[in-house]
Amino acid sequence: MSHNSEKQSFEDRDGVIWINGSLVPWREATIHSLSHGLHYGGCVFEGERAFQGHIFLSNEHSERLLFSGRELGIEIPYTTQELNDAKDEVLKKNGFQNAYIRAFAWRGSEQLGLSAQGLKIHVAIACWEWPSYYGDGLTLQTSRWRAPDPKTAPTGSKAACNYPTHTMIKDEAVANGYGDGLMLDTEGKYVAEASGANIFMVKDGTIKTPIPRCFLNGLTRQTVIKIAQRDGLNIEECDITPDELSGADEVFVTGTAANVTPVTKIDNTEFDVGPMTKQMQAAYDSITHSPEEEDELRAKYPYDALKG
Numbered sequence: 001m002s003h004n005s006e007k008q009s010f011e012d013r014d015g016v017i018w019i020n021g022s023l024v025p026w027r028e029a030t031i032h033s034l035s036h037g038l039h040y041g042g043c044v045f046e047g048e049r050a051f052q053g054h055i056f057l058s059n060e061h062s063e064r065l066l067f068s069g070r071e072l073g074i075e076i077p078y079t080t081q082e083l084n085d086a087k088d089e090v091l092k093k094n095g096f097q098n099a100y101i102r103a104f105a106w107r108g109s110e111q112l113g114l115s116a117q118g119l120k121i122h123v124a125i126a127c128w129e130w131p132s133y134y135g136d137g138l139t140l141q142t143s144r145w146r147a148p149d150p151k152t153a154p155t156g157s158k159a160a161c162n163y164p165t166h167t168m169i170k171d172e173a174v175a176n177g178y179g180d181g182l183m184l185d186t187e188g189k190y191v192a193e194a195s196g197a198n199i200f201m202v203k204d205g206t207i208k209t210p211i212p213r214c215f216l217n218g219l220t221r222q223t224v225i226k227i228a229q230r231d232g233l234n235i236e237e238c239d240i241t242p243d244e245l246s247g248a249d250e251v252f253v254t255g256t257a258a259n260v261t262p263v264t265k266i267d268n269t270e271f272d273v274g275p276m277t278k279q280m281q282a283a284y285d286s287i288t289h290s291p292e293e294e295d296e297l298r299a300k301y302p303y304d305a306l307k308g
C-alpha cells in the first residue's frame with residue numbers, strides 16, 4: 001500500500017500529483033468518466049526523467065508539450081517556465097531524486113459532442129520511480145502495423161490519439177515473445193521506430209537513424225545525434241530499409257523511458273552489443289547526470305524549434 005513498487009496500481013500510491021496548479025493527494029487525482037479527452041483522444045503528454053534531482057531537458061519537454069497541444073488545438077494555459085517550475089515542485093514534494101515525470105493535458109467534460117469548443121483544458125504532473133523501460137537489451141519483431149500517415153495523424157506530436165496503434169504493436173510483439181514491435185513507415189518501405197522509442201543502426205563505423213517523417217523526433221534521438229556531432233562521429237539521418245537494418249553491425253533504441261538500449265535481435269537476426277552502442281550509452285549517461293554538459297550541448301546544437 002505505502003511504497004511505490006512497479007506492480008502497484010497507479011491508482012493506489014502515496015505522494016502528490018499536481019493538477020491545475022494545486023498539489024492533490026495521489027489517490028484523489030481522478031477525472032470524470034465523461035471527459036472529452038477520454039472519449040475522443042484529446043490528450044497530450046510528456047515523459048521525462050530526473051537524474052540526481054535535475055530534470056534532463058525540462059525546458060524542451062515543456063515546449064514539446066505546448067507544441068503537441070497546439071497541434072491538436074489544445075491551448076495549455078501555462079507557460080514553459082510555469083510548467084518547468086511545477087515539475088520541479090512535484091519532484092521535490094514526492095521526495096525523488098531519480099524519477100520518471102509525466103506531464104499531461106486533456107480536454108474536460110463541459111460537453112461531449114465532437115467539437116472541442118468551450119472545453120476546459122486540464123493539466124497534471126505526476127512522477128514515480130521507474131527503471132529503464134526495456135532493461136539491458138531489447139528484442140524486436142517487425143510489426144504488421146505501420147506508422148500512420150502524417151497527413152492523417154499528428155505524428156510529430158506526443159498525442160494520446162497516436163498511441164492505441166503503438167499499444168497493439170507492443171502487445172502483439174510481447175505475445176510473440178519479443179520485447180517490442182518494430183514499425184515500418186506508412187508505405188512499409190523503410191524502418192520507422194519501435195512502439196515507444198526511436199531506432200539507430202551502426203554499419204562500418206557510421207551511425208544511421210531514420211528521418212522522422214511519420215514518427216516522433218524524440219528528444220533522446222536528438223541528443224544522441226548532437227553527441228555524435230560533438231564527438232566527431234559519423235552520423236546520418238537517412239532512409240533505412242529493413243534489409244539494411246538486418247545487415248547492421250549494431251542496433252540500439254533511444255527514448256526517455258528507454259535511455260539508450262541495445263537491440264539484441266530483430267525477427268530472426270541477432271546482434272552483439274557493440275562498441276558504438278556502449279559509447280553512446282556512456283555518453284548519454286554522462287550528459288543526463290551533468291547539467292553543465294547539457295547546457296553546453298544545447299548551446300552548441302539547439303534543439304528543434306517546437307514553437308509551432
Ligand SMILES: Cc1ncc(COP(=O)(O)O)c(C=O)c1O
Nearest residue numbers: 196197198216218219220255256
Ligand atoms: C512513439 C515514441 N517514439 C519515440 C519516443 C522517444 O522520445 P523521447 O526521446 O523524446 O522520449 C517516445 C517516447 O517518448 C515515443 O513514445
